[in-house]
Amino acid sequence: MLSLYSNLRCAALLLAACAISQAQTVHAPYKDISIGLDATRLRIAALPAAVHQVAWGFATGECGDEHWGNFDTEAFARQNVEAYGRSGVGYIVSTGGEAGIFTCASDEGMRRFVARYASPRLLGFDFDIEGRQTPEQIRSLVQRLRVLQQRKPRLRLSFTLATFAASDGSARSLNALGEQALAAIREARLDHAIINLMVMNYGPADAAHCVVRDGRCDMGASALQAARNLQQRHGVPARRIALTAMLGVNDVQDNVFTPADAQVLAAGARRMGLAGVHFWSIDRDQPCPPGAPRVSPRCHGLADVPAGTFGALLASAR
Template sequence: MPIRPHALLGCALSLALASAATAAPLFSPYKDIAISMNWNNNVMSSNVSGVFQPLLSVLPPRVPAVTWAFATGECGAETWAGLDPDALAQANVPLFVKRKVGYIISTGGAAGKFTCSSAAGMRAFIDRYASPRLLGLDFDIEAGQSAAEINSLVDQLAAVQADYPGLRYSFTLATLGSSTGQVSSLPYGDLNITGYTVIQAIQRAGLANYTLNLMVMDYGGPSPWVCVVAKGHCDMGRTAIQAAQNLNAKFGIPYAQIELTPMIGRNDVVDEVFSLKDANTMIGWAKANGLAGVHFWSFDRDTPCALPYASATCSSVADVPALAYTKRFRNQVAAP
């Protein structure tokens, strides 16, 4: 008798419980599947080491998971940068299972919407990627989704959630990290209207086992209204911490339901640079306060270059070697 996808997904619960037992945040770098994709066999790949090779061949040992980005379109009929979702799943899921590396399926992103209008579509979406190594879903909501689209997405997820008790569900939201001390007086806190709408939808639907994953990046010109300022620049490590503190203060979201995702190296706001020192600061605080996860955008950027602007394929920081951020996150999260 074939194993039902729901039963396979239940196996993910043991992985989640093992992570919870250590009280360490989950670390999973984002991987833009379209960057260095092997279009001949649909296997996710990377040039991050300077040599084109499969992702799992270059991923450092003991990195527990990778977040695949991004599925867009309607749930159950989604696409990945034009790639058929079955082709992506069939080429990559068995490789992750064989290597015992977890994965999270991320949707949306800055350039695309992910929508869901039916519970059946949500089930088809989840089941497509089912395996004992599927840890959860991530909904990156930043492409101008309407309140109706957000409500429908959360409603369909809530409708099927009981069928997938082992999965985690994160909502990735834009944020500031203001340091004026006045965040509680602002209507949306450090979030925008989209983030506020997501929180309202989650609360209305009674969704369980969710986290809010803050994009701690691209704050704008240095000002205490958007970040923690030090020496005329946004202090990226301290601002990430401030964003989590502000979310907790404004909306009462427990730290155990907050995650942080910086953009490593140079951000789109070019004078904002997330350094290895910032990683130490952020991860140390995240561990001490029981955050659910720390991630970064993105794996293919974890290689040096001297560009004066943000690149999709390097960090725009010349003196940080390839895979240094990945290894620093891994080591800091795992450290006692």
């Protein structure tokens, strides 16, 4: 009875801390909040029933005064934090992204930012750093997160970074921006921060970029190679590595992520004990209608691959 009580009390404390264990593998696809947003109530569009964890994309601007679009941030946060609390779906607040940047110059701003999204369903925060942050902005953000880690040591913090997946023996991994971010993370001693690799858009099929098979980048094998390279070149342990794939047709024409790649990625992530498996995005996990562009935010571009296929396959990484 004492053991049962202790276990229940521990679970309650973890829930109250708005956090999850760093050892738990998180399967949280990204949701582009701008697609299907209820403009009146500012509610994020309903998720597929099989989705139990999700990453909201993307908050931009300065922490504490961040924005998601041309609407009231406080109202957006309140509506969706309450809705996710009722639904039981865990959420990661993701910032930055390809089209914007997120900065944080003060601990007070970080406190406001974190408090705005706090709930028992909050899993953590993700910082997508893709191209326009200065070294000073990256260092400032990381220093704020150092204080946050001390206050909430179980809160999941991740950095989403571009990667190569070299298979030529060089272990080529992060680009220059990613290496700056990793250096700042180490300098601040963010010991639990997760490096979330964007396993997509490697470039032309070349062993310096990816694992090449039949004249193309093998996207499943390349994703796992990227994780191994991060371990070998930068010494990041598997428990602190996550992978994010882009479903179907990537921006680079010859980089195509198929259901077979999803199976390889999920099995490998489970075998390696990675921290997370994500994908861009829930909105793309469906075939394209006639006339859709080659790369669309609303579909994956592969014929005869039914809606929900990728989500089901990648969920097996848990």
